[in-house]
Amino acid sequence: MYTDWNFCSVGASSSSLTQAVEKPLASYHEVHEGLASRQVHEARTGKVTNEEMTLERQLKQKVAMDIAQTPAKALAMQGFMMYMTGSSVSIISIMVVGMSLLNSAQALAAVNQRFERVADGHISLILPKLIYVALNCVFLGMGLYKCSSLGLLPSTAVDFISRLPSTAYRAEVSSVPV
């Protein structure tokens, strides 16, 4: 809950607010709270400066990049789990591979929702989204590679035996004597 008196007590000095916001490594929550407070203030006062707009976009850009890089944090763990499950088809390996593929597919299907918080129409989310999609594709690729190593993917000639012509047909008719 953000209250007026709390924000107004700080808003008496705008320079101090600017200094406080310009700290480069503010935590996400601090920045988010500051932005929210400022937006409330701006909404009440109706005054938004250009610096503030620029600062807000930079912050949103950083947040978008953070979101885009989220899959990378789980990449190593997922790879380690896949490695530990071995090359035999078992319930564990199937679960790991299945979760990997499912999570990747779900993430890819919900890219826009994932960036909805920072999508205000003023910043470009193409790069974060591409990074996000690429990282999830890596995730997906790892899952598919695991599937392939488990022999669950039709990748060799054995998997396409049905495309071979049938040997049941013979151009000649003959038989074995009785």
Place this chain on the structure above:
Amino acid sequence: MPYPCFRRISIFVSFMYLSFLFLIPSVYALYEEDAGKFDWHKSLLGPVCHARFEGNFLLLASSYGAVAVASASNSDGSLLWRQVIPLAAPVALPVRDGGTMDKDEKPAVKVLELVLHPQKRLVMALTRDPSTAALGVWAWRLFDGNLMWHVTVPASGVPLGKRVKAKEGGFLALFPDTVGAVDGETGEIYFLSAVDGTRIWKAPAIELMAVTGVVPVDGGTEKGVVVVGEGSDGKAQAFLVRLGGEKAEKIKSVSFSDGGLISHGTPSLHAFARPAPARSLALLLLSPSSSSSLSAADMQLVNPSGAKATPHGVLSSPIPSSHPSSLSASCLVLSDSGAVVEITLTQGKFMQRLVAPPSSPSLPLAFRAGPYVLRGEENQGPGVEVFRVVDGQSVGRVRGRRSLRGLWAGIRGGWREEEKEGRESDLLVLTVDKAETLVLQTMDDRLVWLREECLADVAQVLIVDHRPPAEGEKRSGTEDVTEALATSPLFEKLLSVVLPPSPSSSSVRDPHFGLTKILLFLCAPSSRLIALLSSHGGTILWTRDLPSVEGREGARWRMVQQGDEVLLVGEGGEGLAIWLDIVTGHEIASLPTLGLTPPAPSSSLLLFPIASSSSSSSSPPRLLLVDTRNATGHRARFLDGSSCAQGALGGREAGTEESLGDRPIFYHTLSTPSSGGASLQTYRLFKPSSAPSSPNWPFQSAVVGASSLPSPSELVVSTAYPDVRETMTAPSSHPLGDGALLLKYLNPYLVALASTASLPPSPPPASLNVTRDEGSQEGRRQGGDEGGKEVSTLYVTLMDTVSGRVLYRVSHFHVQGPVRMRLVENWLIYSYWNCKAQRTEIGSITLYDGFIDRKGLGLFTSPEFKERTSSFDGDASPVALQQTFLFPHPILTLGSTLTARGITTKALLVGFEPGQILLLDRRLLDPRRPTALPLSKTEKAEGLLPYAPHLPVLPPHVVTYNHTLHGLHSLYTAPSSLESTTLLLGVGDLDLYFTRLYPSHKPFDLLPDTFNHVLVSLVLLISVVGVGFLGKAAQAKALREAWA
């Protein structure tokens, strides 16, 4: 409002549960525990030559060297025990196609006499071994058939000429603790201990050309035998041989004035006697004379004299009488006219009495059992007339089934002297007819049991699906077994859900899984067709005697399945074709003549089942008949089915161009003369432009290709053809461990020839693709070191029966037969005896057509190879891989498993000595088994096993368990509807064995035996009740809340 919704759901679920419960009785399932319970084993005897009733036991001996004991009380005719007397020395036998031996030329130990030693309770048999001409005495325990002792008397040095004229026989004279064995050929007499068979004494030689009768004489402390025979002077002579005596005492020499002994051939002299008190003996000698008279001589020790008895024709079968009187002898004789006469000799006087009146036409067949005389006759159909000896009155008639060949009788429980007026119902009559059916009946014509001994002479076997008759479909003449399969009460099905299945209930389910088959046996010598049901322990479904009309004697019959019918083609005269219903055995149609060129030898008619054309693939196959005896070349015709026989001139399409179909039809002839060499000729069928000389034979043929073995001295010892159906359903490729593919060379029109030659190995012709395995190369080097000595060589040749090309040829050195072969898909297996290494070896050859890399075939990539659908395509021969393995036992026959869809891994069936069948995994015989260790990753992934020359014989894989199939020579397999299950029929000389097999060793489509029927049923029931109860509770709660 969730509660009304829940209520509707609960009602729906309850309805579904109830629906499933209702459907359960109609859901059939086969349980794993059924496995092993449906195999059956039939022990056969072959043509019965001796039978003897001993109380409730029946001693039997056959001309195939089998001795058995059956119970007269069993209803199924099963044998209590059976022993087959083996030949002392192996005999080289000719091998029939497919590796089986020709039974007609197969020697067997001959049983000369079969008796029961009453004191020791031993079944004793006197035998002669044809391989060594030795006489043998065998003694088995009556109750369990354990061999107690066995004595072999080697053949003596009697000149051959003497032995030729002598009678081939022998006699056993029984004493309480001694057995006298008399060699009918040499006259040598041996006295053996009845306890352990040790030789007690050998009698001095008797100057007889042939022994025709032996009478034991037991005088208490003094024992001996009276031997009657034919002397060198042509006179009948009798000798008394005392146990421990220095020489044989000549009792009497009698010359028959009318006729002679030798001029009438042997056996011509018969002796019957009874020991009398005070060391007296009465002998009665009977001999046929040149005219229809009967000569007899009294050879009493006290008062010998001669007399003559008439008038009932030549003696056919003398029957010893059991009238006890001092110094007298009597016998019953059967004349040609069928009359039975009792002749009694007392104090030098002959008396004769008519026991049974003449019967015309009569059978030379009679037997005496206690107070009865039984005589076979055919006046009112085949039967046995029974007379009482005392008054000559007829007491009844036992109906026979066919013309009788043998007749024996006995009284149940044994006949005692004081029970001369025994009840007729206790009289058991055992008859064997000309079709070798052994029938045991009582006097009131009740069948005790029946045994089809002609099953020991099987020429051809077909395994066909059993089609259960539809509900309400009544088939006249069908056995009750078939009806029982079709109608099963509903409560039994319901009960089978809860209770473990019983064998009878499981057999009800069998037809739905294709596990019940009809086994058709074509018995060659008796021209008899017998249908057995594979379930119910091999119950006989029906039997049928094939016609043997004038001019068709000795006809060779062959059979082919055509849908629900079986077509039998008889070759003899102008030929004959009969269509029978497989389930009932009823004749559907027949063609009285095929128009063969008479006289037609047995090899003049070729039969080829031709698959139906592509337009009607579901129709049964047609039978192509090729007459090779026609003067103008081969001529051919089709037999489409029973409908064609009912129409005029063999069917609607017969003779038309359309009947040839849209693909050319080929056939071949394979000439394998016994003098050596072999040639294959292939022909193409066509319709001549001009009208054929015979409208029944509208097609002719032209030679397409021919091949012959390179050396004329090669003698073909075995041939093998693939199963066309098997090849058509086989997978076209073999996957490797890395995902690549080996393309199989699947050619259904192959023939494999195994030929032997005793010549130095010569380089093969350049036109032939010849490879040799390592062992063969080693053998060749060693053969070369022997300085050009001749070595026996085995050549295995694979040929195409359409183009006539030789596809592959391989040789093995130092090889002896017999060679067994089996051609399965692209896999050739053959066994032989390596006489140099002294071991049985199995050669394994697989043929491949090409190779596809692991990435060579994909969704968007296709391999570049030429599809070979024609035998004339492809200029290159298949790639052959070969390996040799060792087997620890002599191999009798080879077979392979067959499943419905060819998915289950193939397994080889090996019939090995002494009559067992082994299920051998195909991977063990894979020529690609790597010799280099350790195995690569791809080899491991493929499941290849490291090469080991010795093939294991694991007891769990011996499918015959503790059964031994004597003379095992053929293995027949048939698929069931379950992919995991193969049905196997093993056929031996004297045994039939049927069982189910799981080639992959895992019945993957069967419920396990641990399946908890009770728990599943309870869970289902509780779920239904629970859902219903919760639905009610939810409804009540919703009502309460509505009022609150």
